[in-house]
Amino acid sequence: MNLYFNGCSYTTGFELDDCESDRFSTLVSNHFKADHFNNAVAGSSNDQIVLRSLEFLENDSCDYAIIMLTHCERMTLNKNIFTNRNPSFYEEYYNDEVGSLNFYKNRFILEQEFEKKNIPLLLLQYYDVLGDNIYRRKCKGKIQSVARPSHSISAVTTACSHWYSQKSTNEKTLVGTRMNRLYYYNRHSKKTLCHFNRYGHKRVADYIIGELTSTI
Amino acid sequence: MQNYFLIGTMFLYFNGCSYTFGTDCVSERNLWEENRFSTLVSKHFNADHVNASVKASSNDEITRRTFEFLKDNTCDYAIIMMTHCTRFELSRRLMPGRSLGWLSEEEQNIYNYFYKNFYNDDVGSLNFYKNRYILEQEFKKRNIPLILLQYMPVSKNNVWREMCGDDLPIVVKGMMDRCDSLLGRRKNKEYFWSEKYNRTIDHFNSKGHKRIADYIIGQFSERYDESVF
Numbered sequence: 115m116n117l118y119f120n121g122c123s124y125t126t127g128f129e130l131d132d133c134e135s136d137r138f139s140t141l142v143s144n145h146f147k148a149d150h151f152n153n154a155v156a157g158s159s160n161d162q163i164v165l166r167s168l169e170f171l172e173n174d175s176c177d178y179a180i181i182m183l184t185h186c187e188r189m190t191l192n193k194n195i196f197t198n199r200n201p202s203f204y205e206e207y208y209n210d211e212v213g214s215l216n217f218y219k220n221r222f223i224l225e226q227e228f229e230k231k232n233i234p235l236l237l238l239q240y241y242d243v244l245g246d247n248i249y250r251r252k253c254k255g256k257i258q259s260v261a262r263p264s265h266s267i268s269a270v271t272t273a274c275s276h277w278y279s280q281k282s283t284n285e286k287t288l289v290g291t292r293m294n295r296l297y298y299y300n301r302h303s304k305k306t307l308c309h310f311n312r313y314g315h316k317r318v319a320d321y322i323i324g325e326l327t328s329t330i
Numbered sequence: 331m332q333n334y335f336l337i338g339t340m341f342l343y344f345n346g347c348s349y350t351f352g353t354d355c356v357s358e359r360n361l362w363e364e365n366r367f368s369t370l371v372s373k374h375f376n377a378d379h380v381n382a383s384v385k386a387s388s389n390d391e392i393t394r395r396t397f398e399f400l401k402d403n404t405c406d407y408a409i410i411m412m413t414h415c416t417r418f419e420l421s422r423r424l425m426p427g428r429s430l431g432w433l434s435e436e437e438q439n440i441y442n443y444f445y446k447n448f449y450n451d452d453v454g455s456l457n458f459y460k461n462r463y464i465l466e467q468e469f470k471k472r473n474i475p476l477i478l479l480q481y482m483p484v485s486k487n488n489v490w491r492e493m494c495g496d497d498l499p500i501v502v503k504g505m506m507d508r509c510d511s512l513l514g515r516r517k518n519k520e521y522f523w524s525e526k527y528n529r530t531i532d533h534f535n536s537k538g539h540k541r542i543a544d545y546i547i548g549q550f551s552e553r554y555d556e557s558v559f
Contacts, residue, residue, distance in 0.1 A: 165456075169489050191448040203448060206440050207420040215394070215419075223464060230467075248397045 115148040115330075116175075120167050121182035124240055124260065125154035129309040131302060136312040141319035142180070146326070151176070159188035159195070160220040167224060171231060178330070179228055180322055182238045182260065186217035214245030221257075222249045236325050238318070242285055259285060260318060261292045261310070288321055289314045340377035343403075344368040345396050346411035349481055349501070350383035354533040356526055365536040370543035371409065375550070380405075386425060388417035389461040396465060400472065408469060409546055411479045411501065412462060415454035416445070451486050459490030466495055477549050479542070482516070483507050499545065502534070512545055513538050 119125055119139040127137030134140060143150035151174075153166055160183050167181065187208065189195045195203050221237065228235035242259045262285050289297040289310050297314035298307050310318070344350055352366030363369055363381075372379040382395055389412050396410065418424040426445045430438060462478065469476035480498045502521075503511040513521040517530045521538035524531040534542075 161456075165489060168493065172489065172492070191453045192450045193448075195448070202443070207422060207424070207444060207448075209421040212420050215390075219464075223460075226464075226467060226471075248394055248401060251401065252397065 115146055115177045117143055117146070117148050117150040118167075118170065118174075118176035118179040119150060119152045119154060119181070120163050120170075120179070121154040122158040122163065122184040122188075122240075123154070123156035124184070124309055125152065125182045126156050127315065128156050129300070129307045130312055130315065131300070136315055138315040138319040138322065139180070141316060142322045142326070145319070145323050146330070148177075154182075157194055157196075158184060159190045160184055160186065160217055161190040162194075164220045164223055168227060171227060171233075175231070176233060178326060179233055179235045180238075181224060181235065182240060182318075183217065183221060183257075184240055186213035186241075186243045189216060210245055211247070214243055215247050215249060217243045218245075218247060218249035218253055222252050225254055234329060236322060238288075238321075258321065259287045261289050262287045264292045264294075288317050340375055340407075341405045342368070342372055342375070342377050342379040343396075343399065343405035343408040344379060344381040344383060344410070345392050345399075345408070346383040347387040347392065347413040347417075347481075348383070348385040349413070349533060350381065350411045351385050352381075352539065353385055354524060354531050355536050355539050356524075365539050367539040367543040367546065368409070370540060371546050371550075374543070374547050377406075383411075386417075386423060387413060388419045388423065388425070389413055389415065389458055390417075390419035391423070393461040393465055394419070397468065400468065404472070405474060407475050407477070407550070409477045409479075410465065411481060411542075412458065412498070413481050415458035415482075415484045416449070418444075418449075418457065420444075452488070455484050455486035456488050456490060458484045459488060459494055462494050462498075463490050475553065477546060477553075479512075479546075483509055501542065512541055 117139070125137070125139065127133030130136045137152070139150055139152040153170055155162065155166070163181065163183065167179070187197055187204070197204055224237065225235065237257045238260055239257050240260045241263055292298070293306050293308070295306065297310045297317065300307050300311055350366070350368065352362040355362045355365050366381070368379055368381040382399060384391065384395070392410065392412065396408070414425070416426045422440070424441055424444055426441070428442070430441065433441065465478065466476065478498050479501055481501045483500050483503060500509055500511040502513045502516040503509055504516060513534055516522070519530060521534045521541065522530045524535060
């Protein structure tokens with residue numbers, strides 16, 4: 115069995131002590147004794163995740179695809195746009211609707227493309243993305259969120275803070291609130307990480323294994 | 331929501347920007363709707379139609395509007411003219427131009443800053459073909475024949491372009507472009523001359539609309555059995 119993984123730094127296993135062994139793509143593949151390809155790149159936007167997935171599908175195939183969509187406010191124009199590096203972009207050209215439209219447009223494309231190729235696709239999203247738009251309505255229901263934002267993120271930028279500050283309390287996520295001690299603390303460096311730790315990866319892997327077991 | 335679909339009558343759906351809207355396409359009675367290509371095509375086939383185009387639209391908006399239409403409606407044929415790849419729908423409806431006229435100086439600077447700092451040809455091309463691709467896929471899935479046109483050539487190859495169908499008919503070409511186009515070069519006297527303003531204008535005139543309409547009618551006749559009309 116061939117598994118295909120894509121996403122951003124959360125899927126690459128960024129900040130893990132042994133990212134190759136401990137990241138969830140390896141754990142899932144080990145569980146199923148499957149081959150896998152982790153096509154994730156740190157810092158990716160959803161635009162890039164979709165593009166890489168389609169490039170992969172042009173010449174390759176897989177038995178199952180697992181893609182973790184990233185923060186909706188990341189966009190790729192002539193460079194990757196991040197809230198902390200490009201504040202002027204978020205001030206002048208971005209709002210919640212822009213992020214939501216782009217997120218669901220990308221998600222819609224992924225769902226269509228994998229369905230067309232008859233490849234089962236398990237989608238996860240790092241955070242839930244609110245907003246009602248035509249692309250969201252065309253997507254296939256709700257997908258699992260990995261984390262919910264911690265309050266500190268709402269200070270990052272006013273342009274994308276609105277939903278984060280409103281929505282974060284009750285949603286069930288795989289690793290809880292971002293940067294919590296259980297899933298974001300690294301015992302060796304004695305620091306709370308920005309990316310979930312090996313227990314977080316194990317938690318995400320268990321979820322994926324559960325989902326795949328019911329369909330494989 | 332208006333139900334555009336009239337049972338028993340051929341129904342055409344048009345979408346695009348100001349070129350499809352018919353800006354500057356004035357008739358003798360000063361009504362732009364009479365001479366724009368959507369009306370001419372519909373009249374030729376004795377069909378009903380909706381022209382959902384909006385001035386200054388980007389391809390993001392054209393695609394989104396089309397999806398919104400398809401959610402609650404259908405049509406027998408769709409004709410969509412895609413616009414300049416440089417336009418974007420972000421929190422502002424962005425389009426390039428040193429002095430767009432209707433913007434304040436401050437707003438103009440914000441527009442210019444975007445194109446200077448966040449845009450290049452690859453960005454425009456990726457966005458153009460991404461929108462084109464999802465339009466093609468959606469109409470294909472719904473089994474609705476789609477005639478796509480693009481206003482100007484879009485250079486730069488990418489995976490979206492490779493996934494799209496054949497090259498589209500180009501409406502106008504720039505000074506340096508070598509491709510064929512329906513109306514020749516941009517702002518030529520034949521198709522861009524305005525009797526009203528006594529000068530060449532940004533949008534093709536009623537003769538241009540007639541030329542586009544004839545092309546679309548020809549495409550229908552070529553691709554589909556005209557007896558269905």
